[in-house]
Amino acid sequence: MSTAVADGGTSAAPALIELIGVTKTYGQGAVAMQALRGVDLVVHEGEFVAIMGPSGSGKSTAMNILGCLDVPTTGSYRFRGVAVETLSRNQRALLRRNYLGFVFQGYNLLGRTSALENVELPLLYRGESVAARHAAAREALAAVGLANWEHHSPAELSGGQQQRAAIARAIVTHPAVLLADEPTGNLDTQRSREIMELVVALNRDRGITVLMVTHEPDMAAYARRVVRFVDGRVESDIRNPEPA
Amino acid sequence: MLWNALLLALREIRRNLTRSFLTVLGILIGVAAVITMVTLGNGATAAVSTQISSLGSNLLMVRPGQRLGAGRDTAGAAAFKLADASAIESEVSQLNGVAPVVSRTVTVVHLASNWSTSVVGSSNAYFSVGNWKIVDGRIFSDTELQTGKAVCVLGETTSNKLFGSENPVGGTIRIKQFSCEVIGLLAAKGQSSMGRDQDDTIVMPLRTVQRRLTGNQDVGMLLVSVQDGASTSAAKQQIEVLMRERRRIAANQEDDFNVLDTREIAEMLSSTTRVLTLLLGAVAAVSLLVGGVGIMNIMLVSVTERTREIGIRLAVGALEREVLLQFLIEAVVLSSIGGLLGMMLATVASIVLANLMAVPYVFGLQINLLAFLFSAAIGVIFGYFPARRAARLDPIEALRHE
Numbered sequence: 001m002s003t004a005v006a007d008g009g010t011s012a013a014p015a016l017i018e019l020i021g022v023t024k025t026y027g028q029g030a031v032a033m034q035a036l037r038g039v040d041l042v043v044h045e046g047e048f049v050a051i052m053g054p055s056g057s058g059k060s061t062a063m064n065i066l067g068c069l070d071v072p073t074t075g076s077y078r079f080r081g082v083a084v085e086t087l088s089r090n091q092r093a094l095l096r097r098n099y100l101g102f103v104f105q106g107y108n109l110l111g112r113t114s115a116l117e118n119v120e121l122p123l124l125y126r127g128e129s130v131a132a133r134h135a136a137a138r139e140a141l142a143a144v145g146l147a148n149w150e151h152h153s154p155a156e157l158s159g160g161q162q163q164r165a166a167i168a169r170a171i172v173t174h175p176a177v178l179l180a181d182e183p184t185g186n187l188d189t190q191r192s193r194e195i196m197e198l199v200v201a202l203n204r205d206r207g208i209t210v211l212m213v214t215h216e217p218d219m220a221a222y223a224r225r226v227v228r229f230v231d232g233r234v235e236s237d238i239r240n241p242e243p244a
Numbered sequence: 245m246l247w248n249a250l251l252l253a254l255r256e257i258r259r260n261l262t263r264s265f266l267t268v269l270g271i272l273i274g275v276a277a278v279i280t281m282v283t284l285g286n287g288a289t290a291a292v293s294t295q296i297s298s299l300g301s302n303l304l305m306v307r308p309g310q311r312l313g314a315g316r317d318t319a320g321a322a323a324f325k326l327a328d329a330s331a332i333e334s335e336v337s338q339l340n341g342v343a344p345v346v347s348r349t350v351t352v353v354h355l356a357s358n359w360s361t362s363v364v365g366s367s368n369a370y371f372s373v374g375n376w377k378i379v380d381g382r383i384f385s386d387t388e389l390q391t392g393k394a395v396c397v398l399g400e401t402t403s404n405k406l407f408g409s410e411n412p413v414g415g416t417i418r419i420k421q422f423s424c425e426v427i428g429l430l431a432a433k434g435q436s437s438m439g440r441d442q443d444d445t446i447v448m449p450l451r452t453v454q455r456r457l458t459g460n461q462d463v464g465m466l467l468v469s470v471q472d473g474a475s476t477s478a479a480k481q482q483i484e485v486l487m488r489e490r491r492r493i494a495a496n497q498e499d500d501f502n503v504l505d506t507r508e509i510a511e512m513l514s515s516t517t518r519v520l521t522l523l524l525g526a527v528a529a530v531s532l533l534v535g536g537v538g539i540m541n542i543m544l545v546s547v548t549e550r551t552r553e554i555g556i557r558l559a560v561g562a563l564e565r566e567v568l569l570q571f572l573i574e575a576v577v578l579s580s581i582g583g584l585l586g587m588m589l590a591t592v593a594s595i596v597l598a599n600l601m602a603v604p605y606v607f608g609l610q611i612n613l614l615a616f617l618f619s620a621a622i623g624v625i626f627g628y629f630p631a632r633r634a635a636r637l638d639p640i641e642a643l644r645h646e
C-alpha cells in the first residue's frame with residue numbers, strides 16, 4: 001500500500017498489471033476490426049492511471065481485457081503474474097469477484113432494488129452471511145457519502161448519487177483494482193469533481209489501484225499518470241508529478 | 245450456494261410481482277384442475293365401490309314390474325308373496341339365501357325424540373344377504389319371526405337419532421300405535437353411492453311389518469344371494485324361468501318382474517367412473533403442461549428483459565452455474581408456489597363440488613403429491629433452457645444491451 005511511482009521513474013512495487021503485446025480483433029476476414037494493435041502497459045500496486053484518447057481508439061476494449069471480462073486475441077495479460085488468457089470463464093469470474101471493482105459510465109445498477117441490495121450484490125456471490133453483507137454494504141455506502149440513502153432505489157437517486165452507489169458496489173469487496181470506464185461521462189462538472197475526489201481518496205486512503213478512462217483533461221488531471229491511446233496503440237504515457 | 249440462489253430467486257420474484265403472479269397462475273390452474281378432477285372422480289369411484297362391498301357379494305334383486313323405460317309398469321304387476329321366496333330358495337341351486345323384503349317409511353318415537361326412517365320387514369337372511377353385521381344384541385329368533393313379534397334391530401343412524409349415545413339394546417321404541425323392543429344394533433355401513441345413508445334403517449320380522457304396518461301379505465322385493473364362485477347369470481336365468489312359471493306368464497308375454505344383478509351394475513358404474521376420472525385427469529394434465537410452456541415463455545422474456553442485469557451479475561463475479569441456478573430456482577419456486585396454491589384451490593373446489601354432486605370428498609395424498617412434484621418438475625424442465633441461455637451470456641454483450 002504505497003503511493004510509489006510519484007517520481008516518474010523506477011519503482012520497487014511488484015507489477016500488478018502487465019499487458020504484453022496485446023491485440024484484439026473483432027470479427028473475422030473482410031469485416032475484421034482490429035481494436036488493439038499491440039499494447040504494452042505495466043501498472044503497479046497503488047497507482048492512479050488515467051486512460052485518454054479519441055473515441056474508437058480502443059480504451060474500452062483495453063478496459064474489458066484489464067477487467068478480465070474479455071481476453072486478448074494475441075499477446076498476454078498478466079494479473080499478479082497470472083496469465084489471464086489461459087484461465088477459464090469461471091476462473092476469470094473468480095478473479096473479478098475477488099480482486100476487481102467496476103464502475104461504468106451508465107452506472108449499471110439493478111432497477112427496483114435498494115441501494116443497499118445493489119451494493120450487497122458482489123458479496124452475495126462470495127457467500128457471506130447476511131449480517132456481514134449488511135455491515136459491509138453500509139460501510140461502503142457511508143464511505144461514498146450515501147449513508148442515508150440505503151433504502152432508495154436507483155430511480156430515487158440523482159445521477160451523481162447513482163454513480164456513488166456504483167462505486168460503493170465496486171469497493172465493497174475491498175478490491176485491489178478499481179476499473180472505471182468514463183465514470184463521469186454522464187455527470188455535470190460539479191458532480192464529476194465530487195466523484196473524482198472520491199476516487200482520489202479511495203486511491204490515497206485505501207491504496208486501491210485505479211484505472212480510469214476519461215475524455216476530459218480536467219478529470220485526467222487528478223491522476224498521477226496519463227496513458228493516451230490512439231488507434232489501438234499507446235501513444236504516450238506521461239507521469240504527472242503534481243496531480244490535482 | 246443453494247441457499248443464496250434461493251434468496252436471489254425470491255428477491256427477484258418479489259421485485260416483479262405482477263410477472264411472477266401471471267407465471268404462477270398458469271401452473272396454479274393446471275394443478276388445481278388435475279387435483280380437482282381426479283379427486284372428484286375418485287370420490288365417485290369410491291362411492292360406487294363402497295356400495296359394491298356393502299351390497300354383499302353376488303346379490304340379485306327381484307322386483308315386480310318391468311325393468312326399463314318410461315312405460316315401466318308396476319301397477320299391473322302382482323306383488324310377491326313369502327311363498328315366492330321359499331320357492332326360489334328350494335328350486336334354484338347354489339344360493340346363500342333369499343330375503344323377502346317389505347319396507348315402509350314411518351315416524352319412530354323414543355321418549356322425547358322422534359325420527360322418520362324406513363322400516364324393513366324381512367327374515368334373518370336379510371342380514372347375511374345384505375352383508376349386515378350385528379355389533380350388539382342379536383338377530384331374530386324363530387318364534388319372533390313366526391309370530392310377528394314387535395322386536396327390531398336398529399341401524400346406527402336411527403339409534404343415534406333416538407337414543408343418542410345410549411345403548412339402544414333392551415330399550416323400547418314406539419311406531420304408530422305399537423311399541424317395539426330393540427334387540428340388536430347393526431354395524432355402520434355409511435353412505436351409498438347415491439348419497440343415501442344406509443344406516444338410517446330399522447329391521448323387523450317380515451310378519452310384524454305385514455301385520456302392523458302394511459296390513460297385507462305382500463312382499464315388495466326379494467334379495468337373492470348367490471354363492472361365491474357360482475354364476476349369477478345362471479341363477480338369474482333360473483329365477484326368471486321359475487317366476488314366469490309361478491306368475492303364469494304366457495310365452496309371448498313379457499316379464500312382469502325384473503331381476504337386477506346389482507354387482508354387475510355397480511361394476512359397470514365404477515369402471516365408467518374410473519375411465520372418466522382418467523379422461524378428465526388427462527385433459528387437466530394438458531392444461532398443466534400449457535402452464536409449463538407459460539413458465540418457459542415468461543422466463544425467456546425475462547432473460548431478454550434482464551440481459552443487462554445478468555451482465556451486471558456476471559461482471560461482479562457471478563459464476564455461470566450461479567446464474568443458471570438462480571434462474572432455475574426462480575422457475576422452480578414459481579411453479580412450486582403455483583403447485584401449492586393449486587393444491588389449496590383444489591381442496592376448496594373439490595369439497596364444494598363434491599358436496600354439490602353428492603359424492604364423498606376423499607383427500608387423495610397421492611394425486612396431491614404427484615401434481616405438486618409434477619409442477620416442480622415443470623419448473624425444472626421449462627426453466628432450464630432460459631436459465632442456460634442467461635448463464636451463457638457474454639458479460640460485455642449483456643452490459644451493452646439496450
Ligand SMILES: Nc1ncnc2c1ncn2[C@@H]1O[C@H](COP(=O)(O)OP(=O)(O)O)[C@@H](O)[C@H]1O
Nearest residue numbers: 026027033035054055056057058059060061062
Ligand atoms: N464487440 C465489438 N464488435 C466489433 N467491433 C467492436 C466491438 N467493440 C468495439 N469495437 C470496435 O473497436 C474499436 C474500439 O472500440 P472501443 O474500445 O469501444 O473504443 P473507445 O472506448 O476508445 O471509444 C471501435 O472501432 C469499435 O467500433
Ligand SMILES: [Mg+2]
Nearest residue numbers: 059060061181
Ligand atoms: Mg469506450
